[in-house]
Amino acid sequence: MTNTVSLVEILNEHLVSEQLQLPVFPPLALEVQEMLACDDADFDKISEKIAEDQVLASQLLRLANSAFFSGLNKVSRIRDSIMRLGSRQVTTLVMMITQQQQYGSTDEYIHPYTDALWKHAASCAMGSKWLVERLGFGQLAEEAFIAGLVHDIGNLLLLKVLENIKSSGKHDLELSKPVLFEVLDHMHSTQGALLLQRWNLPDVYCEAVGKHHEGDFNGNNTILATVRLVDSACRKLGIGLHQEPAVILAATPEGQALEVSELLAAELEIMLEDTAHWASL
Numbered sequence: 001m002t003n004t005v006s007l008v009e010i011l012n013e014h015l016v017s018e019q020l021q022l023p024v025f026p027p028l029a030l031e032v033q034e035m036l037a038c039d040d041a042d043f044d045k046i047s048e049k050i051a052e053d054q055v056l057a058s059q060l061l062r063l064a065n066s067a068f069f070s071g072l073n074k075v076s077r078i079r080d081s082i083m084r085l086g087s088r089q090v091t092t093l094v095m096m097i098t099q100q101q102q103y104g105s106t107d108e109y110i111h112p113y114t115d116a117l118w119k120h121a122a123s124c125a126m127g128s129k130w131l132v133e134r135l136g137f138g139q140l141a142e143e144a145f146i147a148g149l150v151h152d153i154g155n156l157l158l159l160k161v162l163e164n165i166k167s168s169g170k171h172d173l174e175l176s177k178p179v180l181f182e183v184l185d186h187m188h189s190t191q192g193a194l195l196l197q198r199w200n201l202p203d204v205y206c207e208a209v210g211k212h213h214e215g216d217f218n219g220n221n222t223i224l225a226t227v228r229l230v231d232s233a234c235r236k237l238g239i240g241l242h243q244e245p246a247v248i249l250a251a252t253p254e255g256q257a258l259e260v261s262e263l264l265a266a267e268l269e270i271m272l273e274d275t276a277h278w279a280s281l
Contacts, residue, residue, distance in 0.1 A: 007183055010171055014161050026098035036087040047078040059097045068278045092145055110163045117155055120240030122279035123272045125149035127230040130271055137222055147208035147227050154192025155184050189213055219257030229254035233268055239276045
């Protein structure tokens with residue numbers, strides 16, 4: 001336990017450092033989201049905005065032509081991608097693509113964890129959006145998507161800090177998997193919520209981040225209950241850092257609060273497996 005405490009102390013020291021480069025919520029995604037939300041959205045201007053980021057533009061075209069989203073014909077222009085996918089789907093994908101760029105790592109030890117964490121984040125985002133729509137809360141789809149996308153952002157923050165610590169050479173860290181996971185599990189909810197507060201994001205997202213593992217939760221909070229249930233579903237399937245195959249989703253407090261049937265839970269699992277496969281492409 002000495003090593004764990006020592007690692008926590010080192011992390012806390014770097015987390016309060018003014019030199020720490022925090023992951024940034026992508027402003028381009030928010031700008032495109034605002035442009036697409038307009039009743040008289042100008043798809044040409046939106047296409048130009050997306051084209052400013054070559055990675056975003058190429059990824060959007062790739063996804064529009066993937067088996068997960070594609071039609072009968074290939075599209076080669078961003079505007080055609082928007083028309084095929086629709087404004088809401090493009091908003092979702094732009095948010096995901098720009099956020100995915102935060103999950104890379106050049107550290108051979110850290111990279112597998114950031115990669116697994118991305119699959120979990122993408123699956124929870126798409127799964128949360130899908131579930132609230134299936135439950136008849138379509139007006140909450142956008143909030144559920146973003147809450148699912150960022151709910152484990154604390155894990156990403158901690159891994160980025162560890163990467164910085166390792167590259168600095170100031171500490172000789174021996175990061176065994178059990179110690180690493182103990183620290184992440186202990187710290188990620190609190191640190192993630194603090195990060196979102198620094199980003200000035202709404203309370204609905206801060207609660208999803210800070211309370212998605214708390215024993216007691218408000219079952220009337222549909223966004224929180226949804227994110228918690230989808231997070232459990234991902235854990236059941238091993239999408240992410242953990243695997244808990246014994247979970248019975250419909251019997252969980254979240255499943256009961258949302259009145260999720262066994263059939264709907266099974267459909268959710270299929271949807272998440274498809275999303276995890278797509279996110280890994």
